[in-house]
Amino acid sequence: MSDSAHPVVHPAPTTFIRKWVFSTDHKIIGIQYYFLALIAVFTGLALSVLMRLRLAWPAESWPWLEKIFPLGFEGGVMSPEFYLAMLTMHGTIMVFFVLTTAPQGGFGNYFLPIQIGAHDMAFPVLNMLSFWVTFLSMGVMFAAFFVAGGAPISGWTAYAPLSALGEVAGPGLGSGQDLWIISIALFCVASLLGALNFITTVLNMRAKGMSLMKMPLTVWTWFTTAILALLSFPVLLAAGILLLLDRIGGTSFFIPAGLVVSDTVIESSGGSPILWQHLFWFFGHPEVYIAILPGMGVTSQLLATFARKPVFGYHAMVVAIFAIGMLGFFVWGHHMFVSGLSPFSALVFSILTLAIGVPSAIKTFNWLGTLWGGKIRLTTAMLFAIGFVSLFVSGGITGLFLGQTSVDVQLHDTYFPVAHFHMIMGVAAIFGILGATYYWFPKMFGRMLHEGLGKLHFWLTFAGVNAIFIPMHLMGIMGQLRRYAESTEFKFMEPLQPYQEFVTIAVFVTAAAQLLFLVNFFWGMFKGKKATENPWEATTLEWITASPPPHDNFGGRELVVHHGAYEYGVPGAPRDYVMQTDPPLESGK
């Protein structure tokens, strides 16, 4: 179980290239992933601002935008194909290069080995490879903006046959869609490499005394997420390859016989569009948990640290993490209730979907239990963790509507599910990332972020995301359909225009508030107050080493773990927290 008794310490790299570019150090790779996600998230945010502009004022002319996007804003008005390309790329970039990358590739890489007392990942070269394949994947994805026809317009779900037929079905469905598929396939490969590494590391590299039930909940969530990635990404990879073959190899996995597009008969036979949906959502639903589980781990860690109390119901939390992860593999059909799926299987998918509410409720109750009776220190990191709990409740609970076959019929593909999944897998997960950033930044960069600026960032963001997404639920109820470049064509959507404007203004304010974060981040990196070893008086292993940690993480020390991950406020202990490596207390506790 333990390697740390005989640590194999790689010599620290000496050249710039080996240290900062092709590094095998999990900490550098973590930071590389984080910066990749940072570029991706601000790109995705910019795309959503552009989309909101058109939704609020569809006929308005923006001549200055035509100067930047001459093809997308001909005559100053955003074209519908540009809108759909923005929509596709926003979803894809956010889901893959932000929500999958930052929590797992970024923080997981950096802190998983340290939190279990390992000196690196099990396969450092594989780790380097997985980052650079992700980097290549993002390059290919961004290239789709610049090819003839532009980025694809088929949405992040790339439903076949729209995505399979090529340019005959619409602009951006030529080379843009090819690049999209290649990028996603590369991303799948990178995620697989990462997942193998995470699982092996957790199982084999724990320090002496670090039993599974002493692991921080963050490690449990990264571990579970890696298992989900290992089981779901291969399916997407296979689906992507089949789709590419349909496009360039003359196969018809997803293209049925007898299609006629714009009066042209398509020569193909026997494929099934529903098959694409099955394969996509078999990946797509676990992907939701890949995005959110690490945020749950971070939230548990932060609530315990700043409430100065052990995590309430640690064992139940571990079971709930696993239950959510595993149940997540049996509910993909709830994305397909109105697809023409057998109505019988819909009944089963519906009941399993609502069953996920049970472990989710356990997590919520235990977070409240962790706060109960504590002495809460409202640091910026803690504010984001509390924000996560609130958003997790608001975003998760509306799943009770969408998981029901009959209620979903009316709400499917309206703004209601858009609000639901943005709230939970979008902003709640982002709150997890931001909480983690404010918490671990001192360890990663050796300097503190500015708390005042951080808090201002929290207040604006928390109020902002609620102002954006809560009204969006109501818009969905009123019938506002998603992926509509404008809603002026339909009478039943007419009353929604003031809501569109309100949401757009809320988006502008919230997006602008993110600049505070950028300023804080880069100011903190170079000018922030020097961080001590353990600025938050926390208990887990990353806080017993220098900020930032040395190349081998613990400076050649042999670690022995004696305590659970969250021993705060232990009666009889000399201070209000007992670090995991502190000697056993006299009471035998």
Place this chain on the structure above:
Amino acid sequence: MALALAILIWAIVLASVVLFTGEFGWFPPQISAHGDAMDAQFNNTLVVVAIGFILAQVALGYYVWRYRDRAGGRVVYTHGNAKFEVATVLITAVTFVTLAIIGQRVWIDLHLEDMPEDAVQVEVTAQQFAWNFRYPGPDGQFGRTVPRLINDQLNPVGLDSGDPASKDDVVTLNRMAIPVNRDIRLTLRSKDVTHSFFVPAMRFKQDTTPGLAVPGHFKALKTGEYEIACAELCGLQHYKMKGFLMVMSDQEFEAWLKERAEF
């Protein structure tokens, strides 16, 4: 600051309650036989959701304020409470599964009930970016269609004139007439990519998946003209793919059909 955060969380709860109970808009008025049950299930779920949402958020705000860091006192040192966890599992499991099971009733009505023999048949064929509707005519039989005969102007669904059953088929573009208070049996198809046939007032939405002939049925209880929208991203003019459902009396419907048959 703890109080400010508590107040913000409570304000979000209050705003949500006002938004969902006030006159800020709701579902479009519904006119279908199954719609009331569907809306009722939404409302039942809303009650459960509202209780969970309000309890959790109010408690969160209260705890943040009540247990803020103050001088003196110790934290409650506990690792949890097994009874509490078991109770949570039981209460939520029973509530959620009950909700899921009750919600299936409308679904079963919509998909698994047999249709009466005299139901009016309509075939919906979606395409980029229009709706074609076909009625079988007096013989009650849809004629054969062949993809290579499809011509958007002259023969939008590719009727094969070699099949006698196709002679009296009536095909219309973007306007679907149905008689009020009669069961309508739908067959949903697509010529090209996946679309979704959505009639908000009918509480009806079904993807038209190419390669499949998806069955569906509904009954309208009120005459009038209602919008049909495409709910599944189908390309450039997805947002313009509009049709009309015209619910009329039996006589008006027969006349409408006859007029088009002669055309």
